[in-house]
Amino acid sequence: LENSTGNVLALIGSRDYGAADGGQVNGAVARRSPGSALKPFTYLLAMQRDLSPASILADLPVEYMTATGIYRPQNYNHRAAGPVSLRTALANSLNLSAVRTLQSHGGPQALVDVLQSAGLTTLTKPPADYGLGLTIGGGEVTLLELTAAYSTLARMGESVPVRFQPSAAPPVRQRLFDPEACWLLADILSDNDARARSFGLDSALRMPFPCAVKTGTSTDYRDNWTVGYNARFTVGVWVGNFDNSPMRGVSGVSGAAPIFREIFTWLGNRFPSPWFPMPPGISVCEVDPLTGLPPPPEFRGRRPLVLEKFRRTLAPSDLETAHYDSTGRVVLPAEYAAWLAGPDNWLGSTAVAEPAGGTGGNGQGGKAESTSGDNWRITSPLPGTTVLLDPDIPGGGRWLPLRTVPDNPTTQWSSPTLEIQNGRARLLPGRHELTVQDPVTGRSLTTWIMVRER
Missing domain, CATH: 2.60.40.60 (Cadherins)
Known part of the structure; x- marks a missing residue:
């Protein structure tokens, strides 16, 4: 898609129009599960309200009561990542963080509203039927509409109708999303370092120029997606079988992403595009990656720091300093106590949990007990x-x-x-x-x- 006009510059609906096995089926308008390709819209929703890329999310086990029973989301590797920034959670496609973020920012109704406003017409069920799992692919979309929704992100929140024939008339634009939140989203999705934890530094998502990109894969590898954009173009790729049979271990990053990369590299080499300029309402601040806040002066030089971007209205002030104990360890909320004491803890002894109720304790979970004790579980x-x-x-x-x-x-x-x-x-x-x-x-x-x- 050409972002400035909404024109469809190229559309391939099948591998061979003359093929007997579905050649005349237009796969670009078939309904398919998008996997994690919807997660950016959950985080857009959150960043339009009260979160920033530096906001710390609790990637911890959680369960929700639903009409059909208990819903317990899991990360792809079945490990909880603990305290992670929003940037890290989205870039690495963490499910626990995405579901928790959606739950605290309006639930499935809010996400359905956002997706429908962006032009997805296939989400016709009551939002409760999709549940919080919608953010990790619990619905159906078409490649054409999903790519058009991403092109709205590329226009920094302005929608433009998709056009199959060029027109001299300028497209009708409608403001849907906050441009500063859209810019932050593009900054995260183009951050190759941020997604290295899950994808590595040299995956097919690494582009030779800035490009915001997200993958998605449905269960059993039936569908995999890569959708991305720069200021000039938006490209969406779906890979799968028209008979809905599963593929053999082909995920979004291994199936659709190499195709996406080849197409976008071709476009970038022939039609160079500048990256999105930073809006005046965005500020940059040095923060501790475990708190999302600047450390107090006495701990500067003793803690790792990162440069992060904020909407100015949400940027931490000099008076907002993170909490540390006397030795410089980060003090996390009490909900992290079990995670810190468990095998998923990647922080070691650099962080402790605040005691439940905020009184006493050392946040280390106590001594291990034998399996003969009542607490073995x-x-x-x-x-x-x-x-x-x-x-x-x-x-x-x-x-x-x-x-x-x-x-x-x-x-x-x-x-x-x-x-x-x-x-x-x-x-x-x-x-x-x-x-x-x-x-x-x-x-x-x-x-x-x-x-x-x-």
């Missing part, structure tokens, strides 16, 4: 956990870590229906029971999960 997976297989990021998300607290390396896990290797269960659709046993004491615990395809 399974922490992953919790009973009744519903896992939605999400292959958006390389690895597929099919291995579930198995954990107890306190942890004991001598315990043995088993399941009548799942393969278990090195403390991980290989997931398959269906209901599964898992049992952990301590061979020393003979004590055992059992949990169960439901695995579904999105």
Whole structure:
């Protein structure tokens, strides 16, 4: 799409129009699950209200009661990332952060409203039917409409009708989204360093010039997407089978992204485009990446700092300083205590949790107990956990870590229906029971999960 006009410059609906296996099917207008390609609109919603790229999100396990039961989202690697910035959460396509952010910013109704205003006509069910899972692909879109919605982001929030024939008349523009929030979104989606944790530095998403890009993959690799833009063009790519059969391990970053990269590189080399200028309402500030705030003077030089962008109305002031203990460790809210004491903790001893209620404690979770104690319990997976297989990021998300607290390396896990290797269960659709046993004491615990395809 040409962003300035809304003109469709090229559209390929199938690999071969004359092919007998769906050649005359226009795949650009077929309804498909977008996977994580809808996440940018959740974060746009949040940044239009009260969040910034530096805002710290709690990427922690969470569950929600729904009309159909308990909904427990999972990250692709079944690990909680703990405190992460909004920039990191979006760039690395973390599911827990996206679902939590949507829940705290209007829920599925707010996201449906945003997507429908951007031109997605396929979301016709009541928002409650989609639930919070809409942000990670729990709906259907078409390639044409999704690409047009991204082109609205490229115009910094102005919508323009898609046109299949050039016209001398200027397109009718309508302001939908805040331009500063759209600029911040483009800055995140073009940040190759920010997504390195999940995608690496040399993935197909790394472009030779600035380009905002996002992938999406539906369960069983039936659909994978890459959609992206610069100031001049928006390109959307869908890869899949017209009969809806799954592909063999092809994700958005390995299937659609190389095609996207080739197309956009060709465009960029022949039609160079400047990057979006920074709006005057954006400011830059040096912050601690674990707090999103500048550290107090006594800790400068002792903590890693990053330059982050803010809408001026949300930029931290000199009086807003993050909380540290006397040794310089970051003090996180009490909700992080279990994560800090568990195996997902990547911060080590550089952070502690505020005691529940804010009184006493050292935030270190206490000493480990033996499996014979009453506090021995399974922490992953919790009973009744519903896992939605999400292959958006390389690895597929099919291995579930198995954990107890306190942890004991001598315990043995088993399941009548799942393969278990090195403390991980290989997931398959269906209901599964898992049992952990301590061979020393003979004590055992059992949990169960439901695995579904999105």
